[in-house]
Amino acid sequence: MSGFDEYAALVRELSARQRGGERAVAAEAERRRGLQSDVDTLGTRLAAQGAYLDRLGAALGTPMASVPDAPPAGPAPGRTAAPGSGAGSVASPGHGPETGDGTVGGAAAAPRRPGVGAYPGGSVPTGDPAVELAAAGRLADEADRHGQETEALARRPVLLPTWSAPGRAVAVYAGCALIGSLLMLVALAGTPLPVSGMDLVAAVSCAGVPLMSFVAGQLVLARWGRPMLADGEAPAGRYVPLGFVICALVSPSLFCLYLALFRLLR
Template structure:
């Protein structure tokens, strides 16, 4: 193909079969439709764990935040053993502060990355499940730490 002075391509040399050109145009249109459908399906999935069910995604997020809180609590337990953290402070963080922080963190992550780009306005965040996981995991882990440290002495 050569371009004319005005930037318009010159007609192709030789015979052009209209049926072949129409078939090629139909194939390209079908391929474009297929890609558009795939893009729509991807846009309806959340960015965070897109293949997981909403309940499994919520459990994973809340348990992940509870796990981080349990690790922070272990640091606080070790610090209280050295006298850096008081018993009242430890119990306050263990019973309220760390579970609340893990619950709120999980809630915010599910709200931001658990939402599809297109479709549902509010994602399911399972607040009761998150509350139970966060507010039970941290105190139970503390009891586990107590048992572990007392059996190692």
């Protein structure tokens, strides 16, 4: 092979290596652009998620605790902080930024909370940015799921959440009327009753106790019969006519039953 042929072969080899290097550089740049796009998308999603959780906490009366600002970001992956720049972390390809005490930070390190990580057990999967972004996305999915479950629970009344609104109202009014009637009967136990006519005891039994039971049922439904989170001023489902009828029937009926038993057992 002549000297020119050897020179031409070396030029072709050099050209092939240069093209290969250019392709590698282009592939790395594309990978970094993809990672940056994923980071921007995740950041937007986390910002929206934080705003949603803030609104949910405020609606439930438990505002989210303020999160301290994150420490200043270190240099971009693959770069070393310039001397005197004040940046305290160094990042290298394939490894998360060091926190200064020999530990590896990154997506697993909670801001300003040493020793606390976002991953179970505080372990970083591999330090690969793509893997950490995927792990952060899964954690965001889990946070979304828990937030939706919390909102679903907050949209159900605290009292008898699985019951329908009419069934809940019937149970509350009947319970209040029954409790009021039992307290009335306990107070009447051993008290001499008139042989005939209506006196103060009968008036209280037939009017006062039903009224107090009705008011108690109204208060219970207003306090615990409505969801903690509702669209606008949703009614508490107090069913006023139904409650009045129930309370007006239960207490006088029990009083009449007690009076009949008292007459029969005399």
